[in-house]
Amino acid sequence: MTLNIDQLKKKIIYRSNYRGTKEMDKLLGAFTKKYIESLSFKDLKDLEELLDIDDTNLYNFYNGLECDIEFKNNYINSLFKDFRYNID
Secondary structure (H helix, E strand, O other): OOOOHHHHHHHHHHHHHOOOOHHHHHHHHHHHHHHHHHOOHHHHHHHHHHHOOOHHHHHHHHOOOOOOOOOOOOHHHHHHHHOOOOOO
């Protein structure tokens, strides 16, 4: 089964908001909300891949700490690394 772009966006939005830790729910939810409508299909697939990574490694990557895995050098990972979450 192939996903169309709208289905993929819905899947990504859900997964970014329901991670398991409240901190990552808020961070990834805000990141996704800000950028999802401007992303290409390839970028959406890269974002989906980013969301497959566990919270500890994502947190460490975002904060410039040591990670147990190697992150790909792509637009989404760079965008996430540079994203600044503002508490409302």
